[in-house]
Amino acid sequence: MPPIEDLVNVFDFDAACKQKIPKDAYDYISGGAEDEFTLRRNREAFGRVTFRPNMLVDVSRLDLSVTLFGQRIEMPILIAPTGAHRRAHADGELATARAAGAAKTIMAVSTSSSYPIDQIGKAATGPLWFQLYAGPDADATRDKVERAVGAGCKTVCLTVDAPYFPHRERDIRNRMVRAEIQNEMGANARRRGAPPPRYGLPVRYTAQLTWSILDDLNGYAKVPVLIKGILTPGDAHRAVERGAAGIIVSNHGGRYLDGDPATIEVLPGIIDAAAGKIPVLIDGGFRRGADVLKALAIGAKAVLLGRPPLWGLGAFGQQGVERVLQLLQTELALAMGLAGRPNLASIDRSLVVIDR
Numbered sequence: 209m210p211p212i213e214d215l216v217n218v219f220d221f222d223a224a225c226k227q228k229i230p231k232d233a234y235d236y237i238s239g240g241a242e243d244e245f246t247l248r249r250n251r252e253a254f255g256r257v258t259f260r261p262n263m264l265v266d267v268s269r270l271d272l273s274v275t276l277f278g279q280r281i282e283m284p285i286l287i288a289p290t291g292a293h294r295r296a297h298a299d300g301e302l303a304t305a306r307a308a309g310a311a312k313t314i315m316a317v318s319t320s321s322s323y324p325i326d327q328i329g330k331a332a333t334g335p336l337w338f339q340l341y342a343g344p345d346a347d348a349t350r351d352k353v354e355r356a357v358g359a360g361c362k363t364v365c366l367t368v369d370a371p372y373f374p375h376r377e378r379d380i381r382n383r384m385v386r387a388e389i390q391n392e393m394g395a396n397a398r399r400r401g402a403p404p405p406r407y408g409l410p411v412r413y414t415a416q417l418t419w420s421i422l423d424d425l426n427g428y429a430k431v432p433v434l435i436k437g438i439l440t441p442g443d444a445h446r447a448v449e450r451g452a453a454g455i456i457v458s459n460h461g462g463r464y465l466d467g468d469p470a471t472i473e474v475l476p477g478i479i480d481a482a483a484g485k486i487p488v489l490i491d492g493g494f495r496r497g498a499d500v501l502k503a504l505a506i507g508a509k510a511v512l513l514g515r516p517p518l519w520g521l522g523a524f525g526q527q528g529v530e531r532v533l534q535l536l537q538t539e540l541a542l543a544m545g546l547a548g549r550p551n552l553a554s555i556d557r558s559l560v561v562i563d564r
């Protein structure tokens with residue numbers, strides 16, 4: 209393992225994590241569904257967006273801060289909800305939450321966290337959001353949300369792109385998924401009254417969800433409810449109409465429907481559909497500060513990182529997550545400075561051209 213000071217970008221943390229943790233854990237973090245087409249496309253699509261920077265702007269005072277649902281943070285870069293952080297490091301989400309606090313940003317905690325939400329809430333030194341997988345048992349869902357809000361979570365992000373458990377073939381070959389499905393999901397789902405699986409599909413307990421879930425959540429959540437997993441302008445319209453407080457454009461990091469587009473390529477249409485009525489955030493393949501700047505230019509309010517913090521966590525624990533966040537923050541600051549955009553308000557669509 210190289211010393212942490214020798215790692216100069218997020219890709220170096222990927223390589224270090226791969227060296228450090230067991231192969232099945234690394235594959236679980238880094239893999240995608242089926243052919244991993246969408247996983248690759250999330251990265252490749254940034255190559256079709258280029259900058260049109262402005263010169264001779266005073267960029268001597270850079271400001272990356274942004275306020276999201278009442279929380280002011282020091283960069284428009286958040287930690288996306290990802291499950292099972294203990295697979296990367298024994299300190300799991302407790303370390304990730306402390307690192308987010310140290311970097312003065314927000315961590316979204318997954319429903320499938322390794323540590324209970326109350327414990328993560330106690331460890332956290334900054335704001336937390338809660339990601340929700342809503343099952344067929346409405347009481348159990350309400351209970352999860354109330355516990356998370358009680359633990360201090362400032363928003364609920366309802367994930368809507370995962371009605372069934374996908375074929376992540378690296379995990380299937382590593383025999384990781386079979387145990388996971390049988391133990392955690394299948395049993396849970398059946399207990400909660402999900403119908404039995406058909407066509408050889410494993411049960412996924414959000415398969416019953418429709419837009420009415422937003423009415424339920426808005427009725428009791430007491431915090432803003434965002435929808436995570438939107439990929440079309442039509443669904444963005446519906447999210448606004450049905451009372452979502454925000455949208456997270458996401459294809460789940462290429463982990464569910466293989467063949468989904470890259471998130472950055474659908475972002476313009478979704479920004480237009482949301483028409484400034486609610487904030488639009490995005491995740492999927494963000495590995496460079498310049499990637500983040502492209503999304504901000506198209507109109508995203510902030511970006512979330514899925515795998516990079518896990519690579520940092522796997523390689524170096526809390527310190528690794530902090531370093532990954534710092535690297536991205538520094539790269540974004542540099543890109544803004546070089547593009548003649550000293551703060552987020554100065555970033556607009558004239559900064560980019562998107563090749564067709």
Ligand SMILES: Cc1cc2nc3c(=O)[nH]c(=O)nc-3n(C[C@H](O)[C@H](O)[C@H](O)COP(=O)(O)O)c2cc1C
Binds near residue numbers: 289291320516
């Ligand atoms: C290991 C792993 C676990 C994930 N678990 C969840 C989850 O529990 N809930 C969820 O909404 N999204 C989950 N995601 C998706 C992320 O929130 C995010 O959408 C995606 O990772 C962003 O892409 P990136 O990894 O390329 O940054 C997971 C992603 C990874 C890599």
